[in-house]
Amino acid sequence: MEDNNMEESEQKLEIEVAPALITVHPAQESVSVAVGSNLRVFNLKDGCGVKLIDENGGHKDSIRAIRYSKSGHLLVSAGDDKLVKIWGTNSWRCVHSVVSEKRVSALAISNDGMFVCFADKFGVVYVVDIGGDYDFENAAVAKKKAFPILSHYCSIITRLEFSPDGRYIVSADRDFKIRVTLFPKKPENGAHEIHSFCLGHTEFVSCLAFVSSKDYPNGFLVSGSGDSTVRLWDYASGSLLDTCDVGAEAGNLHSNGKQEDILSAVTDLCATSDGSLVAVAIQSLPGIMLLKCKLYSRTLSVAKVVHVAGETFIPTSLGASSSVPLLWMVMGASSSNIHDFESLARVRVVSGFTTTNDSESLVSEKLVLADKEVPGGEPLLQALQGKLTIGKEAFVMAAEAVQTSMRNLLIKKQYSAERREFRKRGRNDKKNQTID
Amino acid sequence: MLEHESISNLTHSKTTGLPRKRFYRARAHSNPLSDSHFPVPISPSQFDYTLHYPKINSSKKIEFADIGCGFGGLLISLSTLFPDKLMIGMELRDKVTEYVKERILALRVSNPGQYENVSVVRTNSMKYIPNYFEKGQLSKMFFLFPDPHFKEKNHRRRVISPHLLDEYAYVLRVGGIIYTITDVEELGVWMKSCLDGHPLFEAVSEDELEADPVVKLLSTATEEGQKVARNEGQTFRAVFRRTAPCVLD
Numbered sequence: 058m059e060d061n062n063m064e065e066s067e068q069k070l071e072i073e074v075a076p077a078l079i080t081v082h083p084a085q086e087s088v089s090v091a092v093g094s095n096l097r098v099f100n101l102k103d104g105c106g107v108k109l110i111d112e113n114g115g116h117k118d119s120i121r122a123i124r125y126s127k128s129g130h131l132l133v134s135a136g137d138d139k140l141v142k143i144w145g146t147n148s149w150r151c152v153h154s155v156v157s158e159k160r161v162s163a164l165a166i167s168n169d170g171m172f173v174c175f176a177d178k179f180g181v182v183y184v185v186d187i188g189g190d191y192d193f194e195n196a197a198v199a200k201k202k203a204f205p206i207l208s209h210y211c212s213i214i215t216r217l218e219f220s221p222d223g224r225y226i227v228s229a230d231r232d233f234k235i236r237v238t239l240f241p242k243k244p245e246n247g248a249h250e251i252h253s254f255c256l257g258h259t260e261f262v263s264c265l266a267f268v269s270s271k272d273y274p275n276g277f278l279v280s281g282s283g284d285s286t287v288r289l290w291d292y293a294s295g296s297l298l299d300t301c302d303v304g305a306e307a308g309n310l311h312s313n314g315k316q317e318d319i320l321s322a323v324t325d326l327c328a329t330s331d332g333s334l335v336a337v338a339i340q341s342l343p344g345i346m347l348l349k350c351k352l353y354s355r356t357l358s359v360a361k362v363v364h365v366a367g368e369t370f371i372p373t374s375l376g377a378s379s380s381v382p383l384l385w386m387v388m389g390a391s392s393s394n395i396h397d398f399e400s401l402a403r404v405r406v407v408s409g410f411t412t413t414n415d416s417e418s419l420v421s422e423k424l425v426l427a428d429k430e431v432p433g434g435e436p437l438l439q440a441l442q443g444k445l446t447i448g449k450e451a452f453v454m455a456a457e458a459v460q461t462s463m464r465n466l467l468i469k470k471q472y473s474a475e476r477r478e479f480r481k482r483g484r485n486d487k488k489n490q491t492i493d
Numbered sequence: 494m495l496e497h498e499s500i501s502n503l504t505h506s507k508t509t510g511l512p513r514k515r516f517y518r519a520r521a522h523s524n525p526l527s528d529s530h531f532p533v534p535i536s537p538s539q540f541d542y543t544l545h546y547p548k549i550n551s552s553k554k555i556e557f558a559d560i561g562c563g564f565g566g567l568l569i570s571l572s573t574l575f576p577d578k579l580m581i582g583m584e585l586r587d588k589v590t591e592y593v594k595e596r597i598l599a600l601r602v603s604n605p606g607q608y609e610n611v612s613v614v615r616t617n618s619m620k621y622i623p624n625y626f627e628k629g630q631l632s633k634m635f636f637l638f639p640d641p642h643f644k645e646k647n648h649r650r651r652v653i654s655p656h657l658l659d660e661y662a663y664v665l666r667v668g669g670i671i672y673t674i675t676d677v678e679e680l681g682v683w684m685k686s687c688l689d690g691h692p693l694f695e696a697v698s699e700d701e702l703e704a705d706p707v708v709k710l711l712s713t714a715t716e717e718g719q720k721v722a723r724n725e726g727q728t729f730r731a732v733f734r735r736t737a738p739c740v741l742d
């Protein structure tokens with residue numbers, strides 16, 4: 058019974074709100090945005106919005122994760138309606154619809170396009186063998202079976218990510234855990250071999266990204282958390298390499314003496330394809346923080362904050378292709394409580410999202426593109442935002458709704474004194490960190 | 494933690510100085526899924542050994558873990574059987590954990606030089622094992638008379654399950670042993686089948702079980718085991734070894 062109560066209250070909290078999501082085709086041939094149950098795709102090759110074809114009429118409830126495969130042949134979307142939808146990016150047809158027992162919180166596609174993995178609200182990760190994504194669209198529409206492969210005991214999994222070499226699947230949860238598991242050749246039998254745990258965050262882990270380069274092909278892992286830090290990990294051993302307290306940095310920016318008011322949970326991360334820069338979205342920071350990541354010295358440091366002029370733009374999700382140096386950001390939320398903004402989303406793009414060569418001058422060249430400079434221009438904004446111009450008032454209200462919703466989503470009820478103590482200790486521990 | 498003493502004479506027997514169990518009675522079953530609040534080390538390197546084992550050289554690491562240790566009978570027996578090994582009990586119920594702490598402290602006082610290698614923490618082992626132990630740190634794990642959770646929908650609360658075995662395999666070194674025993678036949682069958690089905694565990698042979706002094710303690714050393722023995726109940730045992738992963742996956 059207690060069990061059910063827990064599930065229900067979790068559910069209520071979760072159903073309330075869904076932040077808008079953005080993801081970019083690896084060659085930037087298309088961009089997808091999800092707001093609530095709404096999946097919007099803009100085809101940049103043809104310069105037009107995409108009409109998705111789905112016999113079952115698309116998603117019925119909030120979408121929680123969207124992703125392209127590495128080759129770009131498919132797009133996967135999943136969420137609260139317990140459906141994992143796999144779309145071909147040529148026909149934009151829903152080729153498979155996999156049914157999950159519980160609501161889906163995270164997605165990953167193996168680098169070779171053979172497997173789709175998804176995590177449900179009970180912390181169980183499932184694998185679906187889709188047999189490769191190349192000739193995928195000609196495959197018959199069929200029911201694919203999902204097999205459970207691993208589990209975080211009753212914690213919600215927030216992110217799933219494959220390592221650059223495809224050997225490991227990394228899962229992060231709402232309890233502060235990051236687990237690195239060997240992804241076996243036959244994953245249907247389970248992924249039993251835990252390679253490491255990356256432990257150090259003192260709050261929920263909200264996002265993961267790999268940073269890798271030619272010199273460091275296997276790269277390192279970065280994670281963002283409700284403890285307002287971004288951390289760099291050697292995921293092979295689980296050891297913490299560096300911690301960047303982005304919350305403190307964001308707080309300093311608001312030097313109006315109200316530092317306490319800054320809700321500085323990290324909401325999303327996006328790394329450049331050479332691993333040299335990591336963009337960080339912070340719960341109530343207008344704009345985007347860029348961290349410099351030095352793989353040879355294994356350090357993370359704040360490079361700069363890019364502000365968005367003229368509007369309070371707090372990104373809820375970030376995306377980038379692997380070939381074009383643009384950072385795509387969306388701000389938006391859908392919620393049963395804020396009907397008016399059901400489908401509101403704002404898309405902005407930052408240029409110069411690429412290698413920095415450590416030169417400060419290059420770092421300062423990051424520019425937020427004006428609407429007409431955004432690839433795809435106004436038709437893209439029309440398609441992804443729902444409408445072209447967002448009234449100033451609506452925008453302010455949407456910004457508030459987003460902040461409230463992010464708070465609801467990310468901050469767990471009240472902390473007991475004990476837990477606060479625990480968090481404090483975590484902060485002090487960081488100061489005594491050693492690299493091993 | 495073990496140092497701070499707040500228990501009055503009332504709760505301790507005047508003659509033996511040991512804590513009286515009846516003052517530490519708690520609800521028989523705990524729900525491991527409900528969110529509780531107790532401190533958890535952020536990572537194994539931050540687990541404070543000096544608090545738990547003040548007389549032991551700090552470079553030593555815990556090797557045995559008794560999961561759901563209850564009133565701690567097994568640990569007390571193991572402590573003198575393996576005086577060189579550090580061991581810890583993990584228990585979810587607060588009062589039961591307090592009892593075990595007091596029991597260990599009292600034994601240390603009445604037997605100077607002994608029981609310094611044993612301690613207990615209050616924690617939810619189903620969530621926090623990786624916070625306490627590094628990869629391959631443990632050589633023995635014990636699951637004695639765990640809560641049965643009969644209903645199908647509660648099976649995921651069982652402390653042995655296919656997915657939790659992944660974590661146990663992670664903290665156990667290759668060659669390390671996992672000991673399980675229960676008086677509930679259905680649970681015994683379940684635990685054995687979970688272990689049989691796991692690629693990183695193999696059954697320990699009957700000959701080895703005969704030779705292992707620990708095996709005899711499984712049914713005799715703990716409070717639950719003694720209760721079952723008094724009622725002449727049957728027990729179901731599964732003892733498995735952590736194996737090296739097959740290179741071909």
Ligand SMILES: C[S@@+](CC[C@H](N)C(=O)[O-])C[C@H]1O[C@@H](n2cnc3c(N)ncnc32)[C@H](O)[C@@H]1O
Pocket residue numbers: 522523525560561562563564565583584585586589616617618619620636637638639640652715716717718
């Ligand atoms: C039936 S008792 C057995 C105790 C002891 N092993 C014995 O044989 O006497 C099971 C114990 O496991 C504890 N327990 C249950 N779930 C637990 C969890 N998730 N973490 C730690 N202890 C747990 C219970 O509080 C209880 O004390």
